[in-house]
Amino acid sequence: MGVPTAPPARERTGQVALSAHGITKYFDGKAANDSVDFSARCGEVHALLGENGAGKTTLISVLCGQYRPDSGEIQVDGEVRRFSSPRDALRAGIGVVHQDLRQVDRFTVAENVVLGTAQRVDRRAEERVEEIAGELGFHLEPRAVVARLTVGERQQLEIVKLLFRGMSTLILDEPTAVLAPQQSEQLFGALRRLADSGKAIVFITHRLREVTSAADVVTVLRHGRVVAHRPVDGAQPEELARLMIGDEAGPRIKAEPAPTGEPVLELRAVACGTGRRSLHGVDLTVREHEIVGVAGVSGNGQVELAEVAAGMLEPDSGDRRAAGETVAFIPEDRLATGLVGSMTIAENLSFRRFRRAPMSSRFWLRYRRLRDHAHDLIERFRIPVTNDNAHVASLSGGGLQRVIVAREMTEAPELLVAAQPTRGLDVVSAQAVRRQLLDARNGGAGVLLVTEDLDELLELSDRIVVMLAGKIVAELPRGSATRAELGRHMTGAHGDEA
């Protein structure tokens, strides 16, 4: 079988390419998807809107054959299809760009594109890859090893993969999570071009702005159910927002300006690592009573900055001075960095104190004290736990974050470093975490907040610094920062990359 060539512009615009009825999927007794109906038409850009935990990713996983639904059916081009593996969905013309880009790092671009198709890696395949990429305005080298690509390029690779296979329905899961505003625009432009050529495009997002600017139709999910489905033209953003998060959110938090105090953290000419994930001479000061927000496209050194600030990573050169003794760290990847999944909730809560009295004496560990401390924290921070002897891995994202926050905040830290603290959390938990950050700042701590959520950044920060390629390229006080301005600094459009 030869290389699939580009399909002719389809005259099927308006036809239903993919539809799902009554999709229900349970995990651990809870319905992640509850009788969801969904359909995608050719020529249309369809946004799937919902906050974190609403069930968007679950639905996508069902549609692409990764999960089997507990009930419900899927129709492609009018025919009922049952997917027992991702392969079946691919055969039905459904292609998904996942959030965790599923690529083989050691392979080249061409090998990744060709993997799973009938094509071999040869000149024809490489030419086709370049052709498809060119049409969309991407720059991809067929022979480049994927491990060396940037996140944005890897995402482009995913799209090229799907087009190579002639997918008629493209589903993208939170594609802009890792992109700067300008890059997102470029992506949506490419998606619009694809829709115009007859494809059905679906993208998942929790950002209202993207829905109104890039989509034709929107479906809103909340708590696993469809709560709205309408054309974007004429839809009121406030109404969509209300449908998406209900009325639980409460008023958004605003930080009152306050005078800052002494420095709690000073970084001078800090440098570490080589390559993309590194720091090249960073100067930063965080003071008492202030929240310093760090903006930047993912992969420009924010993680490293947070880890150096928290004292977890030793810089190769430069100075880190922390005024106080206690530093609290809320890491980006909860289960992977801050917790031990196989240990109990109570044990995890004790990590910062188990080495000292009263939890231990000489060699012995006093379990009674450990559990008392845990019960105390569970109550004070309202961690949703019925059995503190359960494995911490059984908690949801929000629960995990509360455990970390509880554990770190009780130490009354002078410096608090938080990396993506509300990522993946439902609205209620996210608000609770933001509240904690503000409380810490109001109580006198200095907070370093690294987040990709520009809204959160603008709300909470007293000062915002922008990171690009391992350096701080801009600093904006709260009043004068706008999304557009931040976006320009984040992508170097200001000529920041020296």
Place this chain on the structure above:
Amino acid sequence: MDFWIDALSTGVVLGTPLAFAAIGELIAERGGVINLGVEGMMLIGAVVGFVTGVNTDSVPLAFAAGAAAGGLLALVHALMVVGLRVNQIVMGLTLTVLGTGLSSYIGADYGSKPLKHDLGTVDLPLLSSIPWIGRIFFRHDVMVYLAGIVVVAVALIVNRTRVGLWLRAAGESPAAADAAGVPIFAVRYVAVCLGGVLAGIGGAYLSVVYTRSWSDQLTAGRGWIAVALVIFASWRPLLILPGALLFGFIDALNFQLQAKGVSVPSQYLSMMPYVFTLVVLTVVWTRQRTRNWGMPLALGVPYEREGRS
């Protein structure tokens, strides 16, 4: 000089079962599954092959039976580690115990039975007349040549074909392969079973061709050497051949030296390949951690499609 030529020539013969078993294990490991049961599979291949050979007087049937026996044991491994996601190390060790026990049990009465058929050697035309090289490489039985052919074939398939790409993807990143539509469970099952089949052939070679007899623990740890050989060859198929030759040569040297009554501490010689591999591994790892000596990234990790992150 004769001494060395003989040693090398015997080395080729002794390296043959190693090459079979090792290339089989390489296939499984490139697919992401580590199989520490190779020793058991070689033993069961040896005993079943021998018993079949004695009872049917047919060498091809003996090899077929040995291959099938190895493959069956490997199928158990595949079912458990790919199907049920059981820990691969423990399962492999258990299968070595099972294979050793079964082979001892089956072969209990065959210790003294003779094997009538002789495979005989085939001198390759032209090639076998080359001075020295001819005697070392080209005057052996058919299975030796087959080993070489199989290794080269595997190298070509793994590196140049679509199926090879599937195998490599399954070993590096099963999630990516699955999402791309590669039938990774099937790929892993086939890879593991092939590994068992080849190990069985390697074992059968020892009993049916080399010693033409059966005794308990005939393979004397060669299955373990095969596992080491895959690492020694940094998971590159073509390197299996020189590696097998090296290990076989050392084995042969030991025998020859002992036969001549030379009291050389042969164990130190046998140690050399292991020490060498360890040193090289450590150096490489320290310098180039990202390349990690070619080890498939997903080696030893069971794949779960509905794994929730």
Place this chain on the structure above:
Amino acid sequence: MASRFEKRTDVGLATRIAVPILAVVGGLAAGALILVLGSHNVGDAYSAMWDASFGTSRGFEQTLTRATPLLLTGLAVTAALRMNVWNIGAEGQMAMAAVGATFVALHAESMAKLPLLLLMFAAGAAAAAGWALIAAIPRAWVGLNEIITTLFLNYIALLQLSALINGPWKDPTVVGFAYSKPLPPQAALPFIGTTSVTVGIYIALGVALLLGWMLNRTRLGFSLTITGGNTRAAEYLRLGVGRRIIFVFALSGAIAGMAGVIQLTASSGRLQEGLTGNYGYTGILVAFLARRRVGPTVVVALLFAGLLNGGNALQATGIPSSIAQIVQAIIIIFVLAGESLSGYRLRRTSSAPTATAGPLRPAEEAS
């Protein structure tokens, strides 16, 4: 109506006990089947095995003797697994410990019994720990996979053992077999009372108690659990990961080494090639079946020792002792399969389409 496996996160106590018991029964049944196929008498075979392993006092003593090294290697692997480090090298560590202890014994002919034995144990444990460190240090510093290194070190250690037995330590008066020179007679572990069991079993049980206490009740053990569970969390908490890897490996090696010294001093008074007797590898199986906990390790070690003992006794009745190995392997397979299967719960799913309707329909139960 389709059925599907869904992963469970909670497995009840009843299930966890039932699985191993059923597995043992299943393994014995499979063994019985094989015996029948080989026209052997199952009843005779199994009763002989029982007598030899647990049924008679003599048999039980033998079982305890075999269980001793197996318990120690099982503990060694368990200790390492607490930090998620796989010590596949117990076999080689046993060998090196025996070498170290032999060295001491051959050069301290005139020492009294107790000091000599203590010195031998110390030397053996140190040698084994040192051997383990050869794999531990690359693992701690550059993350070199310890499964590979410990495996290779096994080959090297066993070859070294063989070289010494056939070389400088060879007993010149023995022809045909390779034994080392005999050790001084004081270098033998005393027996317990009038039994044939040495005090080795006390040593092993003592180590079990100490290890269990250390892992589960001390600050150090807790920090090991954290570090083994998540190295990044450990880094954050300033728990030295590299230090702990080295510590646990050395400890594991030392425990395995004690098994080697016990083997040396409890048997024929010479260094022999079969000394390690596969206990190193079997110890891995024991540790794994015991789910990495100290208490069950004792039970499993005892069981396996009994099984293998029983198997040996069968030789007399004309049944190959390998039947015991076969039964052992099948039991392990059943346990592994059972654990894997009981970690899943069967859920029935409906693939019948639900009625078409608008987006706000209330949920329907999946039947």
